[in-house]
Amino acid sequence: MVPAVVSSRFLSLGERIRIADRVRQPGISLRTIAAELGRPVSTIARELHRNRQSGGTYQPHAAHELAAGRRARPKVGKLVADPVLRAVVQDGLDQRWSPQQIARRLRRDHPDRSEWHVTCETIYQALYVQARGGLRREVAGWLRSGRVTRRPHVRPDQRRPRMATEMLMISDRPPEVADRAVPGHWEGDLIMGAFNRSAIGTLVERATRYVMLLHLPDGYAPSAVRDALIAKIATLPAQLRRSLTWDQGSEMHLHGQFTQATSMPVYFCDPHAPWQRGSNENTNGLLRQYFPKGTDLAVHTAEHLNAVAAELNDRPRMTLNWDSPTERMTQLLTTDHHQQCRNDP
Known part of the structure; x- marks a missing residue:
């Protein structure tokens, strides 16, 4: 007869043999055993409490049979x-x-x-x-829930990953991004409308503080954010498409497809660390002057978003020695153009 497949949630016979070997060794704590097996300490403690013999010894084969007997199905409720x-x-x-x-x-x-x-x-x-x-x-x-059918509880190991592909964390960013010496590294986020039903995407270039806004009239599903980002980044010259830093919002679920289309890696901030996108957070605060909290952001046209971005980019900034982001961006592009002309034969 083919033996029943037992879920990995339960201790295996091999794990019980390992527990028996370790508990016989002096000075070995339950925490050490749990770490070696990759199990919670409570699992090891419960196993020893339930399955020790009457004399206090722990026999792995007997313990395995006891556990299997408790697990036998079907049982009469x-x-x-x-x-x-x-x-x-x-x-x-x-x-x-x-x-x-x-x-x-x-x-x-x-x-x-x-x-x-x-x-x-x-x-x-x-x-x-x-x-x-x-x-x-x-x-x-x-019942107070009013439901007549059970809503399934999803175990942590069954949850759908927030991102479709593995994330690159902010700690993986090159040093040139942190010191703002090289342009072309962007920070991004969403500002949310009333009841989180609408959003506007925001992009800020770290060296020049230049702002671009993403039009999201149909919501901020991952596919909508991906397409809006790809379209906006396509308007930039190659030297300004180096990287993007974002928080771990689910709207970036398809970040791998964005990177594939633009060759721009996406780096993700640590949870609850908005200061890691400081330029973007500051810009989002400025944008609330144009897009107050609690309003519907879907009513704004792409043309209006471009006009707001242009107005922000024309403001002189103390951090730029009172230049405006537009002036810094123009200087940057002009310098790159002259450099390219000198390099051409």
Whole structure:
């Protein structure tokens, strides 16, 4: 017979043998064992508490058999097997008590009846899973959620990654980006409209503080942000397309496709570190003068966004020795043009 496949969530026999070997060695802590196995410390502690022999020794093969016996399925649910317990739980549900309230009162009111010490999950399973039923299904609609079907809980290892491809972190950026000595490195972000239903993309060049705005009339889904970024970056000369730094917002889910289209790597800031995009954060504050919080940003046309960007770029900046970003950008492009002319044969 083909052995059943056991989830990696459970300790394997090999791991239990490793635990047995290590606990016999003096001076080895549970934290050390957990680190070696890549498991939480609580898992190791619980394993030893549950599966030690009566004499206090830990035998891995016996422990493995004990754990497998507990895991055997199918099992008859407590509410199915005990009609009196089922009636008590049903009475609590009829009074609009939550499963948690029922489970806690059973433990408090019947401390000596361990077979009645059910968890709230047991009650939810009886309500939502027909195969493990025993409770009237219509009562599920009386729960505070109002749902009659179970909303699945996704485990952390099943969550969809925020980004489609691996992120390059800000610590991977070349030193030339940090000192602003080389132009062509940009910072980007979104400013959000009312109820987060609309957005405008913002781009700031780190050396000149030159601003460009992304028109996102149909929302800020990853594909919309990708396309708007590609179109805007395509308007720049090659020497101004070196890198982009962004926060870890899900709108950059398709950053790999942007990089493939533009040859610009995207570097991501650390979580909750807006100062790592200081120029962009400052610009977003200035933009709120034109696009107040709590307003619908989708009503602004691309032409209006370009006009706002031009007005910001014409403002003299103290950090630029009172030059404007437009003047600095013009100087930069003019110098590059003259350099290229001298290099041409």
